Amino acid sequence: MAITIHDVAGRAQVSVSTVSRAFTMPELVRPATRELVLRAADELGYRPNRAARGLITGKTGNLGIVVPDLQNPFFPSVVSGAQAQARQADYAVFLADSAEDPRLESELIHAMTKQVDGVIVCSSRMDAKDLRTASESTTLVLLNRKNPGVPAVLMNSADGMRQAVEHLAALGHRRCAFLSGPRNSWSNKERRRGLRAASRLCGVEVVELGPFAPVFEAGLQAADIALATNVTAVVAFNDLMALGVLNRLNDRKIAVPDEMSVVGFDDIAMAGMCTPQLTTVEMPTRQGGRAAVDLLLDELAGGEGDRGAAQQRVVGTQLIVRASTAPPRS
Amino acid sequence: MAITIHDVAGRAQVSVSTVSRAFTMPELVRPATRELVLRAADELGYRPNRAARGLITGKTGNLGIVVPDLQNPFFPSVVSGAQAQARQADYAVFLADSAEDPRLESELIHAMTKQVDGVIVCSSRMDAKDLRTASESTTLVLLNRKNPGVPAVLMNSADGMRQAVEHLAALGHRRCAFLSGPRNSWSNKERRRGLRAASRLCGVEVVELGPFAPVFEAGLQAADIALATNVTAVVAFNDLMALGVLNRLNDRKIAVPDEMSVVGFDDIAMAGMCTPQLTTVEMPTRQGGRAAVDLLLDELAGGEGDRGAAQQRVVGTQLIVRASTAPPRS
DNA sequence: ACAATTTTTGCAAAGGTTTGCAAAATCTTC
């Protein structure tokens, strides 16, 4: 059925080794024969069997990516960037969704490990030890999660927060709420840290609410709580929550941004589609996905040589000022 | 490095064949030895190498899924459903994004074909011939696309449209606009067909605009055009466009739904988060993804036996009435 | 034209698994 290297060899009247070399080490075969082989392969529509190749080379040409929730628009974007970059390097990608379950996450990584050269784990909630273990059985790259000894690409959320706070301070806000995200999420810790630091510097008081689930519904709920705290602005852990806040404030006839400023985080597509359009911190998701595969590929090429600390790549974030922030009503 | 079936055999003091059988045909090995093998495997943390297995069985235990645009929230949802279902059957999934390019789509399918047992192609824009060809070199299942000889799961968009039109007619609308999507998309044809049929029955006149790209920005643009046509309601090809319309109407101070009703299609998460909340037709995306892998697995199990026409599964749609539709201003 | 190089090619083993076949072990029956 499927056509193999032998068929090509037969048609081109050469040995299979020659065919193999024509593909993988072209400089070792005489140009004329290479031409011959390539034509034969083309006529037959031959594609090398990567599994068989992997068996002997130990490299599969695949990589895996596991995300906690594909339904959160943040991740498809990361995946999309990763997939595009992987393709450029002629890698195929396995995708798995862990449904925010750390145990499933761990299981998925393990299940993949034989079929891939390495895996990218996004916003992992696994504990440090498991992560460490996993990184010993396969090449791992973390995205938006830091773990000693494991390379990672990180988005500079703290700096994004700084920008957001400076923006609010410049507008004249002196007291604002932070709607905290999942407690054990690295992103949440970072955002919180950035917020704390910046607010001290800018002299704005922050009241922290939560933790909340990083979803729309939590925003609805959080809006009322924030309203009760007498702040003039609210910064949400992510855009989904911010959208919830916007929605609830609208229901309660609180004008945004006149009576309350709202800032989100992530810049999901939706942030530019709602009314008022949401001021938010853009996370370079596709770029992050690309960076993660770059890092992974580096790691694979660099060999096992543990040259000191694990690599780390940090990509910048950018405040996008839209219509949901304004000076507080005097 | 990696631990193989031989290691397990060694530890359990049996031959590799026995180990192999303990996993794949348990009833052929004596319970006691099976137990022995399983324990040894467990202690060693053995995982069979699927590539090697695939080499000999001809089955990879993987399947592929290609989508035109991961950034469109419709597809992550489908993928998520498919991935979950695949996992249940112990299949891993390859994901590829064709960036709405039919040629890339075709290329991706080909590239995958050696690594998977079958592939699910979502909302394909490939032409019928290429699709047919592709389906000869691997088991194919289409989602939201119909092609002779290729099994497919279809979402009943036409019926969704019927529900939408009946809803508008019941509210008293007599003239409405349809913002058409990509011309060569099966979904668009179906929606259009359903709209036509229902509008004739309900006695509502429809003016068709477009085609437009199925994105937010196109909705902005389309809103003005619709406004110029003196209709009381607009039905968009999908939610992204509908959101654009909502946005633009808001800018132009046209009250929705009082001065204009808007209905979308897909029921993406965003539809419930905007103001006013969008009346739309729910597409059973996750269910569709699941159905697609079921169908694919059936197809694989059913063998090559072409028992007549290609299978087809159609899943229903449901109008979700929210706040963007109301009786027209008299 | 020949020897000495160098380049190009082929042979065969290897990689981890499954499976047909035959041998060994166990069970039945008398």
Place this chain on the structure above:
DNA sequence: GAAGATTTTGCAAACCTTTGCAAAAATTGT
């Protein structure tokens, strides 16, 4: 307890590649 039937096991070939090694062919220098 032995013959026969049946279950359980092991051997070795096969799947499709890549690659070390050695043989063959081409090239070079004289």
